Amino acid sequence: MSKFVYLFNEGNSDMKEILGGKGANLAEMTNIGLPVPFGFTISTQACNDYYEAGKKISQYVEEQILAALKTLEDKTGKKLGDPTNPLLVSVRSGSVFSMPGMMDTVLNLGMNDETVKGVADLTGNARFAYDSYRRFIQMFSNVVLGIDSYYFEQYLEETREKKGYHADPELTAEDWQEVIAGYKEIVKKHTKKDFPQDPKQQLFLSINAVFDSWNNQRAIIYRRLNKIPDHLGTAVNIQSMVFGNMGSDSGTGVAFTRNPSTGEALLYGEYLINAQGEDVVAGIRTPQPIHVLEKDMPEVYEKFIATCQLLEKHYKDMQDIEFTVERGELFILQTRTGKRTAQAAIRIAVEMVKEGIIDKETALLRVDPEQLDQLLHRRIDDSYERKQLAKGLPASPGAATGAVVFDADEAEQLGNDGKKVILVRPETTPDDIHGIVASQAIVTSRGGMTSHAAVVARGMGKACICGCETLKIDLVGKKFSVGETVVNYGDIITIDGSTGEIMLGEIPMIDPELSDEFLLLLSWADEVRKLGVRANADNPEDAGKALEFGAGGIGLCRTEHMFMDPKRIPIVQEMILAENYEERMIALDKLLPMQQGDFEGIFEAMQGLPVTIRLLDPPMHEFLPDKEELLVEVTKLQMTDPDSSELKEKEYLLKKVNQLAEFNPMLGHRGCRLGMIFPEIYEMQAKAIFNAVVTLIDRGLSVEPEIMIPLVGHVNELKAMRQLVVETAEKVKEETGKEFNYLVGTMIEIPRAALTADQIAEEADFFSFGTNDLTQTTFGYSRDDAEGKFLQAYIEQKVLPENPFAVLDQQGVGKLVETGVKLGRQVKPSLKTGICGEHGGEKSSIEFCYQAGLDYVSCSPYRVPLARLAAAQATI
Ligand code: PEP
Numbered sequence: 037m038s039k040f041v042y043l044f045n046e047g048n049s050d051m052k053e054i055l056g057g058k059g060a061n062l063a064e065m066t067n068i069g070l071p072v073p074f075g076f077t078i079s080t081q082a083c084n085d086y087y088e089a090g091k092k093i094s095q096y097v098e099e100q101i102l103a104a105l106k107t108l109e110d111k112t113g114k115k116l117g118d119p120t121n122p123l124l125v126s127v128r129s130g131s132v133f134s135m136p137g138m139m140d141t142v143l144n145l146g147m148n149d150e151t152v153k154g155v156a157d158l159t160g161n162a163r164f165a166y167d168s169y170r171r172f173i174q175m176f177s178n179v180v181l182g183i184d185s186y187y188f189e190q191y192l193e194e195t196r197e198k199k200g201y202h203a204d205p206e207l208t209a210e211d212w213q214e215v216i217a218g219y220k221e222i223v224k225k226h227t228k229k230d231f232p233q234d235p236k237q238q239l240f241l242s243i244n245a246v247f248d249s250w251n252n253q254r255a256i257i258y259r260r261l262n263k264i265p266d267h268l269g270t271a272v273n274i275q276s277m278v279f280g281n282m283g284s285d286s287g288t289g290v291a292f293t294r295n296p297s298t299g300e301a302l303l304y305g306e307y308l309i310n311a312q313g314e315d316v317v318a319g320i321r322t323p324q325p326i327h328v329l330e331k332d333m334p335e336v337y338e339k340f341i342a343t344c345q346l347l348e349k350h351y352k353d354m355q356d357i358e359f360t361v362e363r364g365e366l367f368i369l370q371t372r373t374g375k376r377t378a379q380a381a382i383r384i385a386v387e388m389v390k391e392g393i394i395d396k397e398t399a400l401l402r403v404d405p406e407q408l409d410q411l412l413h414r415r416i417d418d419s420y421e422r423k424q425l426a427k428g429l430p431a432s433p434g435a436a437t438g439a440v441v442f443d444a445d446e447a448e449q450l451g452n453d454g455k456k457v458i459l460v461r462p463e464t465t466p467d468d469i470h471g472i473v474a475s476q477a478i479v480t481s482r483g484g485m486t487s488h489a490a491v492v493a494r495g496m497g498k499a500c501i502c503g504c505e506t507l508k509i510d511l512v513g514k515k516f517s518v519g520e521t522v523v524n525y526g527d528i529i530t531i532d533g534s535t536g537e538i539m540l541g542e543i544p545m546i547d548p549e550l551s552d553e554f555l556l557l558l559s560w561a562d563e564v565r566k567l568g569v570r571a572n573a574d575n576p577e578d579a580g581k582a583l584e585f586g587a588g589g590i591g592l593c594r595t596e597h598m599f600m601d602p603k604r605i606p607i608v609q610e611m612i613l614a615e616n617y618e619e620r621m622i623a624l625d626k627l628l629p630m631q632q633g634d635f636e637g638i639f640e641a642m643q644g645l646p647v648t649i650r651l652l653d654p655p656m657h658e659f660l661p662d663k664e665e666l667l668v669e670v671t672k673l674q675m676t677d678p679d680s681s682e683l684k685e686k687e688y689l690l691k692k693v694n695q696l697a698e699f700n701p702m703l704g705h706r707g708c709r710l711g712m713i714f715p716e717i718y719e720m721q722a723k724a725i726f727n728a729v730v731t732l733i734d735r736g737l738s739v740e741p742e743i744m745i746p747l748v749g750h751v752n753e754l755k756a757m758r759q760l761v762v763e764t765a766e767k768v769k770e771e772t773g774k775e776f777n778y779l780v781g782t783m784i785e786i787p788r789a790a791l792t793a794d795q796i797a798e799e800a801d802f803f804s805f806g807t808n809d810l811t812q813t814t815f816g817y818s819r820d821d822a823e824g825k826f827l828q829a830y831i832e833q834k835v836l837p838e839n840p841f842a843v844l845d846q847q848g849v850g851k852l853v854e855t856g857v858k859l860g861r862q863v864k865p866s867l868k869t870g871i872c873g874e875h876g877g878e879k880s881s882i883e884f885c886y887q888a889g890l891d892y893v894s895c896s897p898y899r900v901p902l903a904r905l906a907a908a909q910a911t912i
């Protein structure tokens with residue numbers, strides 16, 4: 037019989053897949069002798085078994101649970117349901133990948149009308165015993181019986197009011213007994229049954245509920261967001277309870293061994309005296325900073341610090357630790373790798389190398405390339421004088437501007453409509469996750485740096501301010517106020533998550549600067565990686581950015597972007613509308629010096645690094661006015677001014693637009709097909725490139741341009757276009773008397789080109805895989821329409837695992853890339869190969885490119901740091 041249940045001393049931290057993250061770490065901590073309350077873990081396989089059996093715990097699993105329970109009882113000397121010495125346990129979920137707050141937990145299980153008396157006698161604290169019992173009823177009823185907590189909270193509030201109390205600590209043991217009676221009425225009313233008194237029944241119902249919570253809506257959304265597979269299942273941890281709410285020598289808290297927001301190597305945490313664990317995480321009471329514990333309980337604090345250091349050293353990573361102090365005794369309830377912002381991830385990784393805890397390669401693997409995006413975003417311009425409206429805790433860095441909303445559903449709706457919103461709530465709960473996803477930033481008035489909102493926002497890289505207590509939020513009136521100032525639903529605010537400041541209106545932002553640690557980490561990435569990283573850039577500013585971010589050259593300069601300049605459009609149109617070669621040449625002669633200037637600027641910015649320039653690609657009609665608009669104008673003029681020259685011009689334009697119109701322009705007269713039919717256009721571009729090269733040589737700079745022919749499908753196209761470029765180069769050399777080197781290569785973006793890459797390589801000095809078009813033509817999906825029409829549904833229905841325009845389809849499109857590289861290198865072993873489609877900036881695609889043997893990836897300048905890191909990770 038397989039093993040489904042493991043005592044804490046039977047597991048270790050390598051067993052995450054079986055025990056879940058929490059269970060594996062509880063086992064590990066037990067083994068290294070830390071004060072962990074004893075218990076056992078029901079494995080993730082038991083969860084899958086539960087679902088396979090039609091949501092039922094099989095008998096063999098039940099038997100193993102009961103056997104483990106017996107051991108736990110023997111070890112603690114307590115017994116579940118024993119009125120004189122009752123065992124109380126917590127029942128917690130624990131999946132392989134941490135999903136904070138997404139699934140269910142039940143605390144104080146084992147309480148009933150009899151055992152509560154035992155707890156009262158044993159602790160000599162009847163108030164505590166009855167408070168714990170009512171907490172259990174509330175939690176169990178909510179999680180297991182599905183009764184909304186609201187009914188219990190409302191009842192408690194009424195009781196408090198009736199008795200003239202302001203807060204819970206004022207309630208006596210007798211008061212809590214009264215509340216318990218009321219709670220039981222609520223349960224009876226909703227379930228038509230009495231609250232279950234049998235602790236074993238309570239236990240199994242709770243285990244079922246935790247298994248069920250694997251498939252609650254918020255857990256499903258969280259998994260989708262974080263790409264966690266659905267089949268993993270959750271483990272369930274049964275652990276004997278310790279109590280942080282037994283008086284002023286008790287407490288509970290959460291601490292990170294380093295600051296999760298900035299990465300600073302200082303213990304960072306919060307705790308609440310006389311409270312139970314969930315109070316901290318749920319953000320219901322705003323806790324005290326951890327150093328207050330030093331004052332309250334110096335010995336416990338010392339022991340806790342030593343434990344934190346030990347755990348960080350043991351796991352060699354920043355830990356997020358939950359602890360409870362019961363009557364002066366410290367217990368560790370959980371440790372896990374702490375979630376952190378990109379800034380913190382980098383600082384921690386770099387400093388741990390300096391401290392000799394990890395090596396450089398491990399440090400490189402510690403930072404998720406996708407997270408780097410957070411650091412490359414704009415931030416508030418410091419030269420602007422800030423008028424601070426309120427200040428809370430700086431829970432997650434970054435700046436954001438948006439309209440205030442107070443409800444997660446509303447945030448989702450507006451966010452999906454493309455509106456920028458900031459979600460403002462007293463606190464957030466896991467049920468708000470969809471609204472958080474759709475918001476630019478989160479603000480809460482309650483809760484600390486480890487509250488739900490803070491943890492989730494940091495995980496998503498969203499700016500967040502927590503515990504901003506000066507904010508008086510009126511959810512019904514849809515407004516909040518700070519002193520005299522009232523901010524209504526829809527008003528614009530700006531927040532700075534790095535300082536905790538909230539400001540009215542929109543505030544200017546500036547470009548980011550890269551920290552020293554960031555630059556150091558990237559330099560380590562450069563030492564390791566074997567894959568080159570270039571940028572897609574088509575003007576000197578972008579080229580400069582690319583260089584600043586560490587690009588080793590330009591992998592794609594789309595020359596059509598230079599044609600789109602509003603000042604040039606009339607000349608481009610003149611070229612398109614030309615009736616014959618001579619007329620076209622007049623327009624091209626005007627464009628030539630402009631293009632030459634562009635190339636000079638880019639070459640200069642790149643300081644001698646390679647620059648790949650792609651000749652004109654899109655269909656001509658893209659440079660002409662919209663057909664429908666033109667038709668309206670012509671009709672209007674026909675009615676108002678039928679003899680005007682303007683009408684004649686517009687009619688002519690319309691005729692040309694009609695002539696150039698295509699049913700499938702993406703499969704039409706574009707790319708090298710333009711060069712084949714109008715060679716003078718490509719000739720002008722080649723001439724502009726070579727003239728620019730000569731100008732730079734004259735100024736003492738060296739340049740070796742790489743000229744790239746787009747959309748080649750047949751070797752004869754490349755042959756003709758290459759000849760044109762070579763002849764143009766020869767002419768420029770002759771005219772100027774200057775020598776220079778250059779390469780002529782092609783994009784591989786049509787399946788036929790990949791399949792005949794051996795023939796194509798004969799004519800090419802390099803290949804650059806244009807995986808945008810290659811994806812379009814391999815799937816036969818229009819890259820301009822598919823996403824809006826059916827791709828989203830395909831992904832939701834799991835027809836496709838990802839959007840293939842964002843993440844390279846390795847099995848199909850990737851096979852063409854591999855084929856292209858293999859065939860090309862058979863003919864030309866030194867053939868230079870790269871990728872310049874959007875996939876060049878996506879981490880899994882970058883890894884694929886490395887495996888496929890490409891020489892470089894090229895992506896947008898802002899993704900260059902990501903690509904450098906991902907390229908290093910692919911090598912390690
Ligand atoms: C491509 O098709 O992948 C490519 C880089 O070219 P463009 O996106 O300009 O068509």
Ligand code: MG
Pocket residue numbers: 746785806808809
């Ligand atoms: Mg293309």
